[in-house]
Amino acid sequence: MASILTNSSAMSALQTLRSINNSMETTQDRISTGMRVGAAKDNAAYWSIATTMRSDNQALAAASDALGLGAAKVDTAYAGMSAAIEVVKEIKAKLTTASEAGVDKVKVQEEITQLQEQLKSIGAGATFNGENWLAGGSATETVVTGFTRYDDSGTSKVKVTTANYDASTNSLFGAVDANGDVDDSTGILTDVMQISLTAADDVTSIATHLDNVETALTSMQTAGSQLGSMSKRISLQEDFAAKLSDALDKGIGRLVDADMNEESTRLKAMQTQQQLAIQSLSIANSNSQNILSLFR
Structure with missing residues (x-):
């Protein structure tokens, strides 16, 4: 069903992009500090x-x-x-x-x-x-x-x-x-x-x-x-x-x-995932605009 009020595809793409951005933030923090456990929330033990x-x-x-x-x-x-x-x-x-x-x-x-x-x-x-x-x-x-x-x-x-x-x-x-x-x-x-x-x-x-x-x-x-x-x-x-x-x-x-080799590899992969998620969100958002063509 096509709807102009609820875009399930865009919502799913946005959730994926948020998850990737959170992971990237964690990885970038590890790279900048050199630590994978910098606070108790990372690993209390x-x-x-x-x-x-x-x-x-x-x-x-x-x-x-x-x-x-x-x-x-x-x-x-x-x-x-x-x-x-x-x-x-x-x-x-x-x-x-x-x-x-x-x-x-x-x-x-x-x-x-x-x-x-x-x-x-x-x-x-x-x-x-x-x-x-x-x-x-x-x-x-x-x-x-x-x-x-x-x-x-x-x-x-x-x-x-x-x-x-x-x-x-x-x-x-x-x-x-x-x-x-x-x-x-x-x-x-x-x-x-x-x-x-x-x-x-x-x-x-x-x-x-x-x-x-x-x-x-x-x-x-x-x-x-x-x-x-x-x-x-x-x-x-x-x-x-x-x-x-x-x-x-x-x-x-x-x-x-932090293992800097591992973190740098992970960051490269996440950057690619981020670009794909942005592209996916863009496609999902364009689907709503395509509904206008049905009324022409």
Whole structure:
């Protein structure tokens, strides 16, 4: 039946065109954002998982920053401790030389004095962000050395882990004053800094100085080992954090990222369908105009 009030063909063509336009809008949105799940309405389950994983990734980034700060503190202290150990070894060598007969001990002391001043410079310079673990350490320092990820009743959480370093026991010197000078009357190197050879020193007195140097070296090596192990642990955690963050990004991508090859192919097909639907609607609309010819 031909009717000028109801055009069933045009209504069907229009409905098809609307459906195609809606699909094209969805596809174009995916292409422009690069995501096939950009909101909860797209896929509530995947959106929820991706949102949680992104939150975890942000927490991991914060933990990585804390690891970086801890690594800087530990590495600064370790660099200073390593340098100080080498200088103390030099002092030990000078004392051994002074033990030999006929050696000018005053000249040797001049060299030792310069090495002692170098130790002070190392102690005062091993500072990061206002913290100096080699000079003036008076407490146990806490540094972030790792993190853990765990699930608590369905809620994913990230927690940092810490380690303690006894800066009081392992301090080489006392506090640094306003002029940048260290207090060498306290700390591991107290006896080393008190060495002052004169021509009157004999083998026995020099042997006492050597014993003090050996004691200081043992303490410094112990502290250096602690700092080195902490630095190694932090380094491993930083590598793990980077790999874990990449893995989370990949996991999120698999859930919500759009396949651009697929979407571009779909868009091409829909553009063709849209053109055909427009042509079909045009034909359906022209059918009503053809009724006029019946009255001529």
